[in-house]
Amino acid sequence: MEKNEWYFEYEIQKNRPGLLGEITSLLGMLSINIITINGVENSRRGMLLLSEFDENIIRFKTILQMMETIKITKIRKPKLKDKLAVRHGKYIHTDVDDRKTFRFVRDELGLLVDFMAELFKQDGHKLIGIRGMPRVGKTESVVAASVCANKRWLFVSSTMLKQTVRNQLIDGEYGADTTYIMDGIVSTRRANEKHWQLIREIMQLPAVKIVEHPDIFVQTTEYSLDDFDYIIELRNFEEEEITYETFEQQQFSGESGLSMFDF
Known part of the structure; x- marks a missing residue:
């Protein structure tokens, strides 16, 4: 089955050691690959993801919404400006x-x-x-x-x-x-x-x-x-x-x- 690209962006509400590791571990458990990751201005971080099943993206979003340390700002099929934001670290x-x-x-x-x-x-x-x-x-x-x-x-x-x-x-x-x-x-x-x-x-x-x-x-x-x-x-x-x-x-x-x- 063909894998689909997704753009995931979140804002850090409470920064603490190991936060990024928790998110990447969750992605791994859901078989979602990270293509690119970068900071995109201020306290936000963006990721280009690759997933075979859209349902796994929905599960990923549901779990993250329960975390108080981050706020999801975008999860969507990537637009050109999303890809460039991750590539350059700027909107x-x-x-x-x-x-x-x-x-x-x-x-x-x-x-x-x-x-x-x-x-x-x-x-x-x-x-x-x-x-x-x-x-x-x-x-x-x-x-x-x-x-x-x-x-x-x-x-x-x-x-x-x-x-x-x-x-x-x-x-x-x-x-x-x-x-x-x-x-x-x-x-x-x-x-x-x-x-x-x-x-x-x-x-x-x-x-x-x-x-x-x-x-x-x-x-x-x-x-x-x-x-x-x-x-x-x-x-x-x-x-x-x-x-x-x-x-x-x-x-x-x-x-x-x-x-x-x-x-």
């Missing part, structure tokens, strides 16, 4: 009002890259927006995630090297194994109709599309934030406000010294 934080918005700070770049790489590995169309101030690591994280996911990356519009605006692609640049990267500010402020025709064409491909500055991208187009599957916010620190005024001035006032690069 991925979502927006309270918008569950498709995920928040990261700069010292969590490893977690962010891992998260995006797992999204990139999934088949089919995926539209992902990423917000953040200049030089916080947005583009570099997207490129690194593409490498981790064994995907090629292609700048449709960008300021990574020069202000780049593509008006067409060549045959070898089409494909589901490519991550298409667009800068919402560059496309909106500097692009022509041929560029937008290319974007519409790319949007139809069963591939991953990344839009930096999605709020600017949707202002003058037929696309809306509802079209995005995920929104990622990357900050230098948690309280940082993401604004666009300074960024737009730097990009388009000529202070950067970058020239337009049309294909």
